Amino acid sequence: MQSKSLASKPVRFLYSWIVFFIVWLAFTSTLALPEVITGAVVALILAAFSYETFTGWGFKGIKLSNLWWSFVYVINFLWLMVKANFNVARIVVTPSLPINPGIVEFETKLTNEYAKMVLANSITLTPGTFTVDVVDNRYYIHWLDVTVTDPEEVYKEIAEPFERILLKIFN
Amino acid sequence: MEQVLTYVGYIFVVIGAIFLFLGGLGIVRLPDIYCRLQAGTKASTLGAMSLILGVGFLQPQWMIKALIIIVFIALSNPLSSHALARGSYRHKIRPWTKEDIDAYAQYIKEQGENEAAEEDKQQEKQES
Missing domain, CATH: 1.20.5 (Single alpha-helices involved in coiled-coils or other helix-helix interfaces)
Structure with missing residues (x-):
């Protein structure tokens, strides 16, 4: 939010309405007139309630480089998630249960609120780690198998693969 | 072509079922609520995603809906597990370490x- 200014309210409202409407069209997968009209009205109501929190930049956020890095992020994230899932599955089926749980902390370099939310959710979705709390730029992470406790090293271990790409999208 | 899609669909469904099972096993075996959240909410996320994707392959006309549901799961699941963990900690449930x-x-x-x-x-x- 610091690096780019907010879009004006009508623009953000329009942006939210368009996004909700597209999701509706994709979900119903039809162009029948009654469905489309219902979707437009529902999207209007939803946008009226949620546009202030739904988007900050409006259309300024849609850039080719952003789309590209988002795509890279999703692929990277899916890969890490599958890898981590296998890791947890291995721990669960090992008879001796090789776990060393604990709550560790690290500091993020991200300043944008949306970016922080995406990072927190990504950490939560990759098994073995989840976000217990975010206070300003400190993350408290519950880790199923703690190997390092120093915040710097924790950052390198958990957050860096995500943050590298998030910094490119949001700054 | 249709047969290939059917096989791919079944493979995804089976992978999903295996991960859901492992998630359940994790809930039984791990020692405290935080570790159980790890297994219960995350292994099952991949399980549910894979299962829904498999259904999308088996019924191609549902594919778009399946993908949207997967996105919803990916967005809502971390929020709920984060809320559960934070709430538990605030209720003075100490993690097992x-x-x-x-x-x-x-x-x-x-x-x-x-x-x-x-x-x-x-x-x-x-x-x-």
């Missing part, structure tokens, strides 16, 4: 002291 690694306890302690100090101040104000 081997080496006593708990950075969050320090923060909670400091915050508790701040809140207590503020309450004291307010009480003093009211008394005076």
